Amino acid sequence: MEENIKIEGINNIYKVNRKEKYWLFRAGDKARYFDNFYFNKRIGIAWDKINRFEQISTYDILKSEVEKLYPEEDRPGNIYNKIYKFTHEMKAGDIIIMPDSDRKRVAFGKIVENEITIGKIFEQKQLLHIKNDKQESKVEPGAINKYRKVEWINLEMKDRLSNKLLLHLFSPHSISQLSNDIKYDINKILNDIFIIDNKLYLRYNVNTENDIYARDIGTFYQLIKYTEKVIAILSDEEEKIETKINVSSPGDIVAIMSCSALILAVANYMLNGGFIKFNYKDEVNFEVGGGKSLYDYIEQRHRHKIEDKKIEQLERVLNIARENIPEEEFKNMVKNLELNPPKLENIEKNK
Template sequence: MKDDTIEYIAYKNDIGEIIETKVPLKKGEIYYLSGEESYWLFSSGKSEELFDSFEREGVIGIGWDKISLEEIKENNEDKLKGLFKERYSDLEEKYKTDKGFIQYVSLTINKLKRFVDEIKLGDIIVLKDRGRNQIKFGKVISEAEESKNIKLMIDDSLGYCNKFRKVKWLKTINKEKTQPELKLALSARHAISVINNEKVKEEINREIFSFFYRGQDLHMVFRVEKKENIKFDEFNDFQNIINSLKNKCLSETHTENRLNIKSNVQSPGPLEYFGNPKIVKYIYDVLIIGGVAVGSYIALKRKLQIKEPHEKIDDGVSQGNN
C-alpha cells in the first residue's frame, strides 16, 4: 500500500491568501470520501450564465440579497420570515392569495437556512442547470460567506447572488449518461435538496470516481460496456480471476478476508468491488498497474468491452455507470 497520508484541499480567498481546509481530497494518491458526507442537489436556475459563473468562480451561491448572511445566522425562521415580507413586499403582487405568498416566503427561508446552516464542509454538490444537459460534481470547501468581488445577477426579484460557498469542482458529465436512480433525482424541482437515497449516492460516487476510498473501504469499478447479452461463462470467468487474485493476496499477506461486490443487472453497467484495501489494491496493482495477463483477463476485457478503473478523474466521461 502507498502512503496513507491525507491530502487536504486548499484554495485562494478573495484577497489571494491560500486557505488550507480540513476537507480531504486524497488518501495517499487515491481519491477519498469519509463516508460521512451529505449529498446535495443544487440548481443554478434558468440562467446558463449562472452555471458557467459557478464553475468559473469555484462556488455555489444563493440570492435574495436583501437578506444578509449575518441575519440568516443570527435569526430564527419566524424572524427571517418577517424581514423577508418587509423587504420583498413587492413580490406579494405575483401571488393571487396571501396563502400563496406566505408559502413562498416559508420555502425561501428554508432554502436560505439550508444553504447557511445545513450544508457542511466536505459535502458533495450535484449542480444542475435547466438550460443545458450537463451536471457538475464537487466538494464543499468553505463555510457560507459574502463576497464583494463576485457579482452574479439572478433576476430582478432575487437580485444578486451574495451568499456563497467555495466548491472544489471535480467533474462535469452529460446528464443523459447517468443511471436511472440519479436521473430520476435530477428531475426534482427544488433549488436545494438533500439526497437521502443510498443508491443515488453510490451512483454519484461511481460517476465521479472509479478507484476511491469511502471510509475504510477501497472501491474499484469496472465498466462493462458491452450492450448485447453477456454470456454466463464469460462473466463467471471474470469473477474467477478476481477471486483467484483475492486468494493469492490472502496467502501472501494473511490480511482480513473482506471483499464485496455490487453490480448493475443491466448491461452496460458497473461491477464495483470494495472492502479490505489491501485486497482491492492488490487486484488493482496486478491487473491495472502491472498489466499482468491473469488467466483469460485480456480476452475477457475485449469480449465484455470492459473499461478499467483508474486513479484519475476523466472530466466529461462517465466513470462507472455506462
C-alpha cells in the first residue's frame, strides 16, 4: 500500500494505489451481522469447522478440508473459494464495501492488517447462527469464526452513491472483488481530495434537498473558467479543468485537474470564492476570502515569482472575474446548493 504522497510540498493527498483491491462484502444472510461488524471494526465469515490455520495454508489443502468436513454440500467450490478469498486474497489496504440488508446504508472501510483471527469461541457466542429461512437443502455454515480487522471510514446512505456503484451492490456473491473501473466512485466517497493516475480530484459536496437551478451551476462553471485563465498566466501552460457532476439533491461536483501544488492552490481558492491577492515584490500570495488559508493545512508555504507583465494580465482577468461573479452571486450559489468545499484535513482518515 503506497502512503499518502507529497506533491511539490503539499503533504498527505491520498494517491489511489493500483494494487489495492475493492471488495463487496455481505455481512451474513440478510446482512444480519452488519451492525456487529461495523461497531466492532471487523468483518467475518463462518464455516466454523475450518478453525485452524493449517486448514487454510494452501488452496489445495483448504479444498480437501472442505470436501472432508462438509461431504453433504453439493457445491463445495462455493465454500472453499469464499474462505480462500477471505484468508488469502484480501490484503491490508484493500477497501471493503459492506451494504446492509436493503442497501439503504453502505459502510466503506479499509483492512488494516494482514493478520486473521480464527476460532475464538467467545466471539462466536455474541453472534446468532445463520438460519436457512427457506429450508433449502444446503449445509449450515455455522458460526462466524474467521475475522479481519477493518477501519470503517464512511457510513453512507444509498442516496449519496452513484448509480454505477449502486449497480455493483446487486452482485449475488457474498464476497466479490469489484473491477477497477469503480475506483473513482468509491474514492470520492472516501476522500475530498485524491489522485488517480496523475489526475487530481477535488470534490464539492452539494447538500441541498431542494431543486437545483441552472444559474447556481453556471456560477460554479464561471469560476472554473477564470481559474483556468489564472493558472495559464501563472504556469505558462493551458489547464483544462474537467468536471463530473452528480447533483441529484444531494450530490456532488468533482473538479479534475493536473497534479500540481500551484494548480491545486489556485483552484482551491477561486472555486471557494476567493481571489488571488498579489503584491509588486514579484510574489503571489494566496488568500481565501472569509475562510482559512490553504497553508493552514500544508507544511510548506509557496510563493511564485512572476513578471510584471503577468501581474498586469492577472489584474485584468481577476477584475473581469469580480465583475462577472459578484460576491453576492457566489454567496447565493453556496447558500442555494449548501455547497461544502473539499477539505485537506479529511485525508487523515486514509493514513
